[in-house]
Amino acid sequence: MIRLAPDQSAQIRRTEKVEFTFDGTAIWGHAGESLAAALIRSGRLHLRDAPEDTDPRGAFCLMGLCQECLVVLEGQTVESCRIELQPGIDVTSLRYGADG
Amino acid sequence: MLLLCGTAQMADLIDILVVGAGPAGGNAALAAARHGKHVVLLDEQVKPGGQIWRAKDSSILSAPQTPESSAGDALRAQITKAQIDHRGSTRIWQIERQTEGWDVHVLRDGQVERLTTKTLVLATGAHEFVQPIPGWTKPGVFGLAGATALFKQNLSPPGQRTIVSGTGPLVFFVASEICRLGGTVAAVVTPNTRRDWVAKLPALARRVDLALRGALWIVHLMMDRIPIFWGCSVVSVEGVARVESAEIQKLDANWAPKGETWSIDADSLCLGHGLIPSIEAPQLSGVTISYRSDLGGWVPDIGEDGATSVEGVFLCGDGTGIRGAAAAELHGTLAGLSAAEHLGARTAKERATLRSRFNRAARFGLAMTALSTPRPGLAMLTKPDTIVCRCESLTQTRIAQEVEVGAASTNAVKSGLRAGMGPCGGKYCQTAIARFIAMHENRPEAEIPPSAPRPPLRPVPVSALSADFDYDDLPIPKPAPL
Amino acid sequence: MTARYDIAVIGGGIMGCATALRMAEGGMRATVLDQGDLGQGASGVNAGTLSLQIKRVKLMPYALKGHHEWKAMGDAVGFRKTGGYTLAFTERESELLHERQTLKAEAGAPIEFVSNNHIRNAEPNLTQKVISASYCPEDGYANSSLTGQYYRGRLRDQGIPYRERCPVTAIAQDGAGFALDTPQGEITASRILMATGAWLKPTAAMLDVDLPVNARINTVSVTERLKPLTSTVIGHATGLLTMKQKTNGTVLIGGGWQGRGTPQEGRGQVTAGSLQPNLALAQFALPALENARIIRSWTGFEANVPDFYPLVGALPGVEGAFVLGCVRGGYTIGPYISKLMGDFILDREPELPLFDPGRNFKED
Numbered sequence: 046m047i048r049l050a051p052d053q054s055a056q057i058r059r060t061e062k063v064e065f066t067f068d069g070t071a072i073w074g075h076a077g078e079s080l081a082a083a084l085i086r087s088g089r090l091h092l093r094d095a096p097e098d099t100d101p102r103g104a105f106c107l108m109g110l111c112q113e114c115l116v117v118l119e120g121q122t123v124e125s126c127r128i129e130l131q132p133g134i135d136v137t138s139l140r141y142g143a144d145g
Numbered sequence: 146m147l148l149l150c151g152t153a154q155m156a157d158l159i160d161i162l163v164v165g166a167g168p169a170g171g172n173a174a175l176a177a178a179r180h181g182k183h184v185v186l187l188d189e190q191v192k193p194g195g196q197i198w199r200a201k202d203s204s205i206l207s208a209p210q211t212p213e214s215s216a217g218d219a220l221r222a223q224i225t226k227a228q229i230d231h232r233g234s235t236r237i238w239q240i241e242r243q244t245e246g247w248d249v250h251v252l253r254d255g256q257v258e259r260l261t262t263k264t265l266v267l268a269t270g271a272h273e274f275v276q277p278i279p280g281w282t283k284p285g286v287f288g289l290a291g292a293t294a295l296f297k298q299n300l301s302p303p304g305q306r307t308i309v310s311g312t313g314p315l316v317f318f319v320a321s322e323i324c325r326l327g328g329t330v331a332a333v334v335t336p337n338t339r340r341d342w343v344a345k346l347p348a349l350a351r352r353v354d355l356a357l358r359g360a361l362w363i364v365h366l367m368m369d370r371i372p373i374f375w376g377c378s379v380v381s382v383e384g385v386a387r388v389e390s391a392e393i394q395k396l397d398a399n400w401a402p403k404g405e406t407w408s409i410d411a412d413s414l415c416l417g418h419g420l421i422p423s424i425e426a427p428q429l430s431g432v433t434i435s436y437r438s439d440l441g442g443w444v445p446d447i448g449e450d451g452a453t454s455v456e457g458v459f460l461c462g463d464g465t466g467i468r469g470a471a472a473a474e475l476h477g478t479l480a481g482l483s484a485a486e487h488l489g490a491r492t493a494k495e496r497a498t499l500r501s502r503f504n505r506a507a508r509f510g511l512a513m514t515a516l517s518t519p520r521p522g523l524a525m526l527t528k529p530d531t532i533v534c535r536c537e538s539l540t541q542t543r544i545a546q547e548v549e550v551g552a553a554s555t556n557a558v559k560s561g562l563r564a565g566m567g568p569c570g571g572k573y574c575q576t577a578i579a580r581f582i583a584m585h586e587n588r589p590e591a592e593i594p595p596s597a598p599r600p601p602l603r604p605v606p607v608s609a610l611s612a613d614f615d616y617d618d619l620p621i622p623k624p625a626p627l
Numbered sequence: 628m629t630a631r632y633d634i635a636v637i638g639g640g641i642m643g644c645a646t647a648l649r650m651a652e653g654g655m656r657a658t659v660l661d662q663g664d665l666g667q668g669a670s671g672v673n674a675g676t677l678s679l680q681i682k683r684v685k686l687m688p689y690a691l692k693g694h695h696e697w698k699a700m701g702d703a704v705g706f707r708k709t710g711g712y713t714l715a716f717t718e719r720e721s722e723l724l725h726e727r728q729t730l731k732a733e734a735g736a737p738i739e740f741v742s743n744n745h746i747r748n749a750e751p752n753l754t755q756k757v758i759s760a761s762y763c764p765e766d767g768y769a770n771s772s773l774t775g776q777y778y779r780g781r782l783r784d785q786g787i788p789y790r791e792r793c794p795v796t797a798i799a800q801d802g803a804g805f806a807l808d809t810p811q812g813e814i815t816a817s818r819i820l821m822a823t824g825a826w827l828k829p830t831a832a833m834l835d836v837d838l839p840v841n842a843r844i845n846t847v848s849v850t851e852r853l854k855p856l857t858s859t860v861i862g863h864a865t866g867l868l869t870m871k872q873k874t875n876g877t878v879l880i881g882g883g884w885q886g887r888g889t890p891q892e893g894r895g896q897v898t899a900g901s902l903q904p905n906l907a908l909a910q911f912a913l914p915a916l917e918n919a920r921i922i923r924s925w926t927g928f929e930a931n932v933p934d935f936y937p938l939v940g941a942l943p944g945v946e947g948a949f950v951l952g953c954v955r956g957g958y959t960i961g962p963y964i965s966k967l968m969g970d971f972i973l974d975r976e977p978e979l980p981l982f983d984p985g986r987n988f989k990e991d
């Protein structure tokens with residue numbers, strides 16, 4: 046296939062890969078990118094269940110408004126699209142109502 | 146001299162506080178600073194640029210430039226050069242009128258802070274409207290405009306194989322960016338027809354550069370043999386716990402779905418139907434709003450050069466109506482100059498020369514907005530069991546029932562159902578709900594305003610609000626009458 | 628012009644709606660008019676606390692009856708009887724608590740003082756800094772957001788016409804009663820009931836009556852959904868905190884902290900200066916709130932007169948005009964006191980005494 050819209054992905058230089066965990070599974074991303082970007086790249090799209098009907102949800106607006114990409118980091122509920130990935134962080138999906 | 150070195154007490158008085166560092170706010174800050182004003186520029190993004198020129202994150206060491214990244218770099222360089230006090234990662238959550246000027250409450254690094262300013266320039270931009278369709282809550286569905294944040298900030302495509310569906314020029318930009326970043330576009334789907342675009346040729350002729358760029362996107366997509374479905378929309382999303390495929394259907398001239406449907410496999414979908422001005426901050430500062438379908442819906446009432454009827458408050462950019470980035474830059478300069486004028490600078494001449502350029506840019510922007518704005522039939526994509534309020538998982542049926550038993554305003558639907566009481570504050574459901582009420586009650590949309598915004602503008606951790614609390618400082622009131 | 632009503636109720640809050648229902652049961656043709664949506668005022672934005680521990684001693688019989696009304700309304704208004712604790716963290720608060728709750732218990736509220744062990748078992752997530760507490764098993768809450776929805780349904784079921792977005796802008800007396808100016812046309816009625824909450828002063832002024840009504844502007848906040856943290860209604864001896872976790876997991880936090888604005892301006896503003904200590908106190912009482920995010924804060928106008936007792940009775944000097952409002956704890960007491968108001972207008976003997984709006988208001 047001729048590609049007129051050039052694929053420039055090979056020309057992008059990123060920081061080295063680092064590991065973090067999501068619900069206990071090791072995932073890699075680039076230090077300094079958003080947590081949401083790393084999760085999306087790794088195919089981890091399902092970040093939480095909607096509280097009322099456990100409908101699976103993930104990042105949606107990517108601009109810090111919709112609150113769909115919430116995850117838990119160090120006990121705090123955070124927007125994964127606004128968190129900078131740092132090596133070694135442990136991230137868990139948000140579960141409502143669950144004790145613990 | 147004795148200096149008080151408290152924390153919150155230290156807030157010095159700013160001349161002009163600009164909220165939003167996009168094309169509008171960035172230029173407002175630059176213009177005001179040129180006139181010697183003490184300017185502070187705030188944005189919840191890390192760096193200036195706004196939505197269109199969002200900066201790369203710190204994981205990107207180098208990458209090919211795009212028109213957006215170059216324009217953003219230019220704005221960022223100007224802001225640095227002018228030594229403007231820019232504060233990134235700073236979210237405004239409340240605005241309060243004081244006897245002299247304004248208190249602006251911000252959240253930064255998990256801490257709240259109060260800034261005090263004589264005047265405010267609010268340039269908070271827009272967020273997007275997505276007509277709810279069955280399955281749009283599935284992971285892997287992204288806002289069409291939102292997806293561009295992933296491209297600009299993270300230089301990542303949204304998935305391996307993406308369907309791009311939506312209105313206006315943005316679909317083509319998004320599709321072309323996905324290809325550029327190494328993703329695959331399964332199809333481009335747009336309610337607009339080729340004829341809709343031809344009808345906008347006079348406006349396009351005014352911005353040959355942008356028109357050419359758009360034409361190139363389309364040629365590229367065609368050369369890549371990416372199917373473009375004109376006059377169509379994605380009408381539902383299938384998949385277990387994530388996007389696996391999407392149904393596409395033809396639309397009629399009113400954009401109501403009609404006729405054959407077919408399915409395309411994909412792992413992601415970018416979906417969007419135009420932009421909505423973000424008016425909450427202006428509303429919190431007391432600016433009234435009016436309905437203007439040509440500007441993208443409810444907009445704050447502004448006069449010339451971004452002035453408002455609230456003293457010391459100036460507005461500019463897409464937050465006052467979706468006129469696009471080129472107009473936002475000029476509008477920002479105008480509003481920055483107005484604010485400086487309010488504080489004694491002489492800017493009338495400069496503004497007079499800018500105004501006609503602004504009007505020209507706005508005409509082009511509004512032509513694009515007209516292509517992007519949903520036509521009434523698009524509401525038919527929402528089915529009875531489609532979730533409309535994502536935060537509270539409320540379906541159209543639930544909303545219809547509430548309206549049928551007499552809830553005739555967005556506020557009444559919100560109170561009765563919690564539709565709009567979720568963590569997003571109603572940003573992703575109020576417009577669809579207002580349109581639904583208008584349709585159901587056969588009233589004009591102009592009669593169904595969004596429910597009043599409530600602070601905080603963004604969620605604020607209790608720990609941030611309660612920092613520095615000393616129990617003994619509690620002001621114990623006179624006990625309530627027994 | 629519509630046919631003349633037996634009574635037009637101005638104000639579709641809990642007072643106006645509940646009184647209209649009572650009067651319609653008694654055979655009157657009533658209508659309810661509100662300047663916005665039904666329940667958009669204090670009745671729809673209050674903290675929803677149904678607590679005997681924060682009621683005035685003299686109003687206790689009304690509050691006890693009010694609790695029965697709420698129980699009867701049940702799920703339709705989100706009623707939950709959870710029991711409630713009032714906490715003291717200092718010696719001074721402890722004294723205040725004992726003195727006040729003892730009087731309230733004597734007035735008929737089943738309030739008891741509980742040991743620290745008891746409260747730790749019942750509410751393990753509360754701070755260990757509680758030094759004494761009172762408990763009332765009757766306490767609970769309802770969901771005030773549902774006020775409009777609930778009364779719209781009740782009025783419709785009873786065939787009582789109501790109009791929303793229908794502000795009364797002028798009141799004229801004609802030979803047979805009253806003519807009300809509204810943007811939806813003139814409405815005539817033999818009698819009127821003013822139930823306009825914090826707007827009673829301008830409403831009465833339309834008939835040249837001066838009611839000394841003031842308004843407080845109370846702040847309420849709510850968190851996002853949280854795991855279960857508390858199961859009762861929590862109060863503070865000073866009244867500066869009320870808190871409850873709803874069944875959906877959100878925690879509603881109030882305490883009478885003042886915002887800014889006036890009913891005349893039509894909009895109240897949350898001030899950070901009130902919000903911060905209010906939420907800090909909430910976190911002090913329930914430390915786990917530290918990790919919660921506030922997603923919404925708002926204010927509402929609560930009306931009062933200088934003696935802080937209700938206005939329930941005839942509008943002084945105007946035959947056929949009545950007034951109901953300024954009830955402290957008016958959400959709790961509203962459904963009951965409205966019945967008394969309705970009975971009075973129906974010329975029936977009310978079960979408990981009313982509060983004459985023509986009295987001499989001396990600060991209590």
Ligand SMILES: Cc1cc2nc3c(=O)[nH]c(=O)nc-3n(C[C@H](O)[C@@H](O)[C@H](O)COP(=O)(O)OP(=O)(O)OC[C@H]3O[C@@H](n4cnc5c(N)ncnc54)[C@H](O)[C@@H]3O)c2cc1C
Binds near residue numbers: 198269470
């Ligand atoms: C997600 C998105 C992507 C877009 N991408 C493009 C594009 O690629 N090409 C194009 O032509 N148009 C795009 N647009 C349209 C865009 O709005 C432009 O027309 C242009 O960015 C408008 O400039 P502005 O300065 O008015 O607003 P914006 O650029 O949106 O700037 C507003 C700024 O205010 C900040 N802000 C808002 N609220 C707060 C708050 N409470 N606290 C702190 N900061 C706050 C935001 O972070 C933002 O940086 C996009 C719009 C959106 C919503």
Ligand SMILES: Cc1cc2nc3c(=O)[nH]c(=O)nc-3n(C[C@H](O)[C@H](O)[C@H](O)COP(=O)(O)OP(=O)(O)OC[C@H]3O[C@@H](n4cnc5c(N)ncnc54)[C@H](O)[C@@H]3O)c2cc1C
Binds near residue numbers: 661673951956
């Ligand atoms: C924030 C807050 C928290 C509270 N918390 C509690 C609590 O936890 N427990 C408790 O028991 N009590 C509480 N209260 C008190 C309680 O809410 C009130 O006492 C009660 O709701 C008053 O009801 P109302 O019908 O008199 O007034 P409102 O509900 O205010 O109704 C008045 C209505 O009149 C309408 N109106 C005004 N002027 C006109 C006009 N000219 N024409 C037509 N309509 C008009 C208004 O739109 C409004 O709907 C609280 C109050 C507030 C403000």
Ligand code: FES
Binds near residue numbers: 533535564571
């Ligand atoms: S989508 Fe309705 S409140 Fe967020």
